[in-house]
Amino acid sequence: MSTNRDASGDGDGPRGGGLTTGEVARRLGVAPTTVRSWDRRYGLGPDIHTGGRHRRWTAADVARLERMCALTATGLPPAEAARLARDETGTDVSPPQADTARTAWPTARRGSGLGLGDVRLECRGVARAALRLDAAALDQLLKAAIEEHGLVAAWTEVIMPTLQAVGRKWENSGERYVEVEHFLSWHVSSALRRHAPPVAADRPGAGTVLACTPAENHTLPLEVLAAALAERGLQVRMFGGALPDESLVAAVRRTGPAAVGLWAQSRTTASRPLAQHVSMIEWGVRGARRKPVVLTLGPGWAGQTVPGLPHPAGLAQAVTAVESAVRG
Incomplete structure (x- = not known):
């Protein structure tokens, strides 16, 4: 999202002729105050000033800061990291208030x-x-x-x-x-x-159950899918990691979902019999019984997918498959 002023609010001007301090901070993953502190204490400021406190950071300026970040991430003290960052990028800058302390950290710690x-x-x-x-x-x-x-x-x-x-x-x-x-x-x-927005209102036959297979605890990909579905106004029930098979079956019978997503991170946790069993569960009134669409999600299903059950390749495909099952 672009604005006419730097998001850090430090007086940087509009875009053009280099990056603002706020843009550099976002790129480096640090606070704008940190960037300004490195400028003031260690002489790692930009070569271009547009007047007053306005700063413009060139590619060479950013390269110095990136090296500073990489060095400090290894545990190197900031003053020593700044000296190395200036030396390695060929910049002869005398820091106005530089720390004079020197340490004997080995250069082999670089590049981590x-x-x-x-x-x-x-x-x-x-x-x-x-x-x-x-x-x-x-x-x-x-x-x-x-x-x-x-x-x-x-x-x-x-x-x-x-x-x-x-x-x-x-x-x-x-x-x-x-x-x-x-x-x-x-x-x-x-x-x-x-x-994620609030969970959508429950409608029989329009929900989605998301769960990891038994012994699987990697929930983050399912959390992303749950948030993406909620974004689209779809009702989701998230059961998280290592849901026992009998509990999964009970949840599907009780809620009657249109779709069930089963996540397996590794082949040792994927269970074809469980996926097949869930796909055969029927719910609804007599004469209008329905079965859920079971999606086998995650790399654990590779090479052992279940015939007839969708295996989306990624998040976007999983969202599309669930939407199709719910709205179809």
Whole structure:
């Protein structure tokens, strides 16, 4: 969302000729006050000033700040990180109030970012906020991504790539960064709940039941689907992780849903017999009995999908399949 003034309210002018401080802060996943502090204390400010407090950040300016973020995320003290960021980007800037302390952190600690690759710029900001365990910045960035791109695109192009990168990071670093993954997942879940509208009124035969298969506890993808369906005015009952099979059957019999989504993250938790059994449950008055459309959701069903049951490839396809079952 664009405005005529920087969202940070620090007096930056309109867009053009470089990024404003607020835009840079959102890209980096830090508060605008942090960017200004790095400018004031460590000489990492922009090369272009438009008068007064107006600032314009060029690509080279942002590159210095990105390096600063990467270095501080490893635990390097800010003063040392600023010195390295200036040296590595070939910038000869004498910080006006720089810390003179020097540490002996090994340069081998550099480059411990998440290796996001070719992704939206918002991913890098979200990743940096998660690595710093910065709750306020992370909430702000997630909210902005959902509002700007819409829930489905924000999940597919911003949130999911970042979660996957965090997962790869701890898998390849001897179980480090587990706290980052938990932290990010919790804040994503919170953002989804804040964004989703109130649950739609219950209409017999028009609801959707969402649950993980027994022994499956990865609920976040189902939470995204629940929020996306609620966005479209569809009634959803969310049962979360590791729902016992007899409880799932009881819930379907009691509520008579038009669709049932079963999530399995791994092949060991996917259950073809359970999916087949749920798809045969009938409900409704005699003479007009109906059965739910059962969607097998998640990578755990790959290679063992159930004939006749839809297996959407992603969030957008799952939303379409549920809408078709409910409205069809």
